[in-house]
Amino acid sequence: xxxxxxxxxxxxxxxxxxxxxxxxxxxxxxxxxxxxxxxxxxxxxxxxxxxxxxxxxxxxxxxxxxxxxxxxxxxxxxxxxxxxxxxxxxxxxxxxxxxxxxxxxxxxxxxxxxxxxxxxxxxxxxxxxxxxxxxxxxxxxxxxxxxxxxxxxxxxxxxxxxxxxxxxxxx
Amino acid sequence: xxxxxxxxxxxxxxxxxxxxxxxxxxxxxxxxxxxxxxxxxxxxxxxxxxxxxxxxxxxxxxxxxxxxxxxxxxxxxxxxxxxxxxxxxxxxxxxxxxxxxxxxxxxxxxxxxxxxxxxxxxxxxxxxxxxxxxxxxxxxxxxxxxxxxxxxxxxxxxxxxxxxxxxxxxx
Numbered sequence: 001x002x003x004x005x006x007x008x009x010x011x012x013x014x015x016x017x018x019x020x021x022x023x024x025x026x027x028x029x030x031x032x033x034x035x036x037x038x039x040x041x042x043x044x045x046x047x048x049x050x051x052x053x054x055x056x057x058x059x060x061x062x063x064x065x066x067x068x069x070x071x072x073x074x075x076x077x078x079x080x081x082x083x084x085x086x087x088x089x090x091x092x093x094x095x096x097x098x099x100x101x102x103x104x105x106x107x108x109x110x111x112x113x114x115x116x117x118x119x120x121x122x123x124x125x126x127x128x129x130x131x132x133x134x135x136x137x138x139x140x141x142x143x144x145x146x147x148x149x150x151x152x153x154x155x156x157x158x159x160x161x162x163x164x165x166x167x168x169x170x171x
Numbered sequence: 172x173x174x175x176x177x178x179x180x181x182x183x184x185x186x187x188x189x190x191x192x193x194x195x196x197x198x199x200x201x202x203x204x205x206x207x208x209x210x211x212x213x214x215x216x217x218x219x220x221x222x223x224x225x226x227x228x229x230x231x232x233x234x235x236x237x238x239x240x241x242x243x244x245x246x247x248x249x250x251x252x253x254x255x256x257x258x259x260x261x262x263x264x265x266x267x268x269x270x271x272x273x274x275x276x277x278x279x280x281x282x283x284x285x286x287x288x289x290x291x292x293x294x295x296x297x298x299x300x301x302x303x304x305x306x307x308x309x310x311x312x313x314x315x316x317x318x319x320x321x322x323x324x325x326x327x328x329x330x331x332x333x334x335x336x337x338x339x340x341x342x
Contacts, residue, residue: 027209048220096298127269161232162223168273
């Protein structure tokens with residue numbers, strides 16, 4: 001049985017890896033992939049899976065931390081699995097990565113303008129306005145997103161949802 | 172053993188549901204959730220999981236299709252699972268949803284300007300430029316993203332990665 005553990009921050013002392021896996025839309029794919037990581041004691045920070053241009057395949061992006069030698073073994077085992085078409089380990093290659101976060105921030109008549117100003121500086125978007133909250137969409141790499149969220153914490157984060165990272169090679 | 176199937180488009184005749192699940196960062200959570208869906212013959216269109224404001228929890232967003240009665244049972248069963256703190260079924264409530272897509276589009280000296288123009292109209296961003304390609308970040312709800320991708324197909328999609336949808340209630 002596959003086990004999976006989303007790493008809490010205090011376990012995040014290892015190097016981070018971003019793995020992109022192109023899979024066929026077949027039963028059991030997610031379970032088998034997750035099982036490979038957890039079987040080696042590898043935690044998953046974020047995971048996402050979505051359709052590609054080809055209706056028969058999906059692409060999964062997994063962000064994980066651990067030592068390089070173990071990860072190399074995982075990548076080799078992934079490549080051997082049926083229904084897995086391609087595995088890319090972005091730990092060394094040049095790549096572009098982005099994440100999307102929706103965050104609902106507490107505001108009142110005094111703080112609304114300030115939150116709007118910060119949103120503007122980060123080139124993020126206000127996607128909903130309520131009397132006591134603003135919902136903001138921010139995209140970027142991890143450091144940008146984390147910086148923005150730290151600022152929003154000072155106003156009060158009511159709700160938050162993150163897609164996890166997706167990545168594409170530059171070349 | 173949990174089995175999961177990413178629905179190919181020809182199976183997408185059912186109503187779509189967006190489920191947001193707040194989970195504790197414990198072993199086996201992803202497997203157990205995926206198992207509940209697949210055990211009822213429910214396919215998953217997209218799935219993502221990422222950290223929340225609380226280091227002990229993660230939020231998972233699952234987009235699935237199927238009949239309402241079965242989904243209600245799944246939600247009830249999810250609520251009973253240990254390590255699951257909250258389940259929201261966004262099929263009826265008013266909510267905001269967004270997805271992020273990175274797409275690498277083939278361009279040459281003739282088509283580059285046209286792709287840039289369309290990118291501008293969709294308020295999306297060019298995040299990388301290569302001699303024969305542009306990589307574009309687009310965010311939005313499904314209909315906006317799908318419309319943009321259909322347009323990009325006419326130029327040639329080289330590579331594509333999607334985060335899957337995330338959602339927050341408006342209120």
